[in-house]
Amino acid sequence: MEAFGNITRIEPAGIDGLIVYFEHDTLSQTNQAVQAMKRALKHSNPVWLNALIPGYDSLLVLFNLQHADVHTVYQALRHAKPTGQSQHKSEHYTLPVWYQAASADDFDAISQHTGLTASQIIEHHTSQDFHVFTVGFAPGFAYMGELPEVLSCPRLTTPRTRVPKGAVAIADRQTAVYPSDSPGGWHLLGLCPTALFDLTWQQPVKLQPGDTVRFYAIDEQQYKALCNEPG
Amino acid sequence: MSLVNITIQDAGMLTLVVDAGRSLAMQEVGFCVSGAADIRSYHLVNWLCGNPRHNAVFEVIGSFGMQVSEPCIVATGGPEFTLTVNGQPASPWQAMALASGDILELCPARLGTRSYIGIAGQWALPLVAESQSIVMREGAGGLNNDGQPIRRHDQISIQTNDKPSRQLRSLLPQAIPDYSLGTALQMIPGYQYASFEGWQQQLFFSSEYEVTNQIDRMGYRLKGQPIVCDTRTMRSEGINFGAIQLPPDGQPIVMLSDRQTLGGYPKLGCVAEYDIYRLAQAVPGDKVSFAPVDIDNARAQWLLRHRLDQQLFEGESQ
Incomplete structure (x- = not known):
């Protein structure tokens, strides 16, 4: 299937899926193109549309096999007008982090990789707004970036079987907060007391693509106090 | 009631x-x-x-x-x-x-x-x-x-x-479903398929893979001829049912019902939905192989299967 505009490739992704890859000057712009296409398709809401799963630079379109084939989906992509602004008003969140909390502290390994001291690591992690590129892997897990190159760390060689809820983590030029206990392969910086995911909320996931996040440092006492606060 | x-x-x-x-x-x-x-x-x-x-x-x-x-x-x-x-x-x-x-x-x-x-x-x-x-x-x-x-x-x-x-x-x-693995699982090439060299693609289809004991509802790890992909830097992207991931060790992982929604390993394509049940019933030590099917052909087979199911399910009305 022929690429067009800032779409570089369109590939089959299973019997009922097409994955569309985008490219722009920067990752933020690429991701905005992904989100814009997602909104455009969602807005036109064709009868065959099952789900739209955005990645960093891709959009997986799942369709109902009884109502469409890949050619139908391709035509819809060609005719989509991905210009509109998001209905979802982007939110800005400030999230507290108890850096180097005992259960989530990979500072030694991170220092070894980057040559940064503990205070430099915290400084780099708290001195810029991060952009939420996409949400996935686990409910409410928001992929944020981009970290400064100097803080870039590879994933663990062997993933951990359990990372605690609230763990703040980094991998490559990404950062995230684990919304619940889960396996994980990222390096850990500390713990965030803010709940990001709750099945009982009307919208169970707090961080959405397009939102921005700034982290700030707190100590153990503040962490404990914030954990006890309702909501 | x-x-x-x-x-x-x-x-x-x-x-x-x-x-x-x-x-x-x-x-x-x-x-x-x-x-x-x-x-x-x-x-x-x-x-x-x-x-x-x-x-x-x-x-x-x-x-x-x-x-x-x-x-x-x-x-x-x-x-x-x-x-x-x-x-x-x-x-x-x-x-x-x-x-x-x-x-x-x-x-x-x-x-x-x-x-x-x-x-x-x-x-x-x-x-x-x-x-x-x-x-x-x-x-x-x-x-x-x-x-x-x-x-x-x-x-x-x-x-x-x-x-x-x-x-x-x-x-x-x-x-009654036929669970036998005697015939290859049909697979729709896609995702990063084109980034794999032609002879690696051929090697994948001509090899037999053993089901390991690292299998669960998230994914089935297979063991056999390693398949190498040149794509190293990839950004996390949506994973569909049956996607065949190739981590750096070249051993395929087929993603099943409880798969995570996003992942960053290169993928050869996906097992066709109508064949996944056979893999989901395989046990450690079983052997599986894969055969390519084009996406239009796969849809035609799915629709045929779907129509037969409809006849079965709707044939006897209450």
């Missing part, structure tokens, strides 16, 4: 509640789809019970036993197992009327296969993203909505219909 209490007497190695899966759109915020691993056997067992298409059933690895408190309709299916009711042999793939106090027991011929036990009626279990499936990894679903599997002595209430009893359904022998 009347209420049946199911008491679990034997939960085997793993007993879960599954249905047709969650709303696909919930993947957009990170919820896995879940649902029955062998979706084919699931739909048949559910139909035998006379349930709607998205009803809860038990998905069991290993042996299973339950006692029912009131009369109810049950049906079972899956790869070969022995089945008894109150110790007397009974047949899979047909609906049975159980009486108060009856005990149903099941034991698979090969350890590791998944057996499905359906009970007519509405199960009193919480819904997450429009599904009653238990997702252990997410801590969702189940009796306490904490993702815990079903255990011995657990009790589940089921609201049954007191409609006049219709004829008990059974499956014709030719409609």
Whole structure:
């Protein structure tokens, strides 16, 4: 299937899926193109549309096999007008982090990789707004970036079987907060007391693509106090 | 309406509640789809019970036993197992009327296969993203909505219909699923397929892979000829059912019902949806191979299968 505009490739992704890859000057712009296409398709809401799963630079379109084939989906992509602004008003969140909390502290390994001291690591992690590129892997897990190159760390060689809820983590030029206990392969910086995911909320996931996040440092006492606060 | 209490007497190695899966759109915020691993056997067992298409059933690895408190309709299916009711042999793939106090027991011929036990009626279990499936990894679903599997002595209430009893359904022998792995699993090349060199693609299709013991509802790790991909830097992207991931060690992982929604390994393509049930019923040591099928051809085969199912499911109206 022929690429067009800032779409570089369109590939089959299973019997009922097409994955569309985008490219722009920067990752933020690429991701905005992904989100814009997602909104455009969602807005036109064709009868065959099952789900739209955005990645960093891709959009997986799942369709109902009884109502469409890949050619139908391709035509819809060609005719989509991905210009509109998001209905979802982007939110800005400030999230507290108890850096180097005992259960989530990979500072030694991170220092070894980057040559940064503990205070430099915290400084780099708290001195810029991060952009939420996409949400996935686990409910409410928001992929944020981009970290400064100097803080870039590879994933663990062997993933951990359990990372605690609230763990703040980094991998490559990404950062995230684990919304619940889960396996994980990222390096850990500390713990965030803010709940990001709750099945009982009307919208169970707090961080959405397009939102921005700034982290700030707190100590153990503040962490404990914030954990006890309702909501 | 009347209420049946199911008491679990034997939960085997793993007993879960599954249905047709969650709303696909919930993947957009990170919820896995879940649902029955062998979706084919699931739909048949559910139909035998006379349930709607998205009803809860038990998905069991290993042996299973339950006692029912009131009369109810049950049906079972899956790869070969022995089945008894109150110790007397009974047949899979047909609906049975159980009486108060009856005990149903099941034991698979090969350890590791998944057996499905359906009970007519509405199960009193919480819904997450429009599904009653238990997702252990997410801590969702189940009796306490904490993702815990079903255990011995657990009790589940089921609201049954007191409609006049219709004829008990059974499956014709030719409609029973063929789980054999003798023919290759059909696979739709896609995702990063073009980034693999031609001879690596050929090597993949001409090799046989063994099912390892690292298999669960998230994915099946296979072992065999390593397949190398030049793509090293890849950004996380959406993973569809049956996607074949190639991590750096070159050993394929086929992603199943409880797969994560996003992942960053290169992928060769996806096993066609209509063939995934055979892999989901494979056990460690089984051998599988793959054959390419083009996406239009795959859809045509899916539609044909779907029409045959419709005839089966709608042929007998109540």
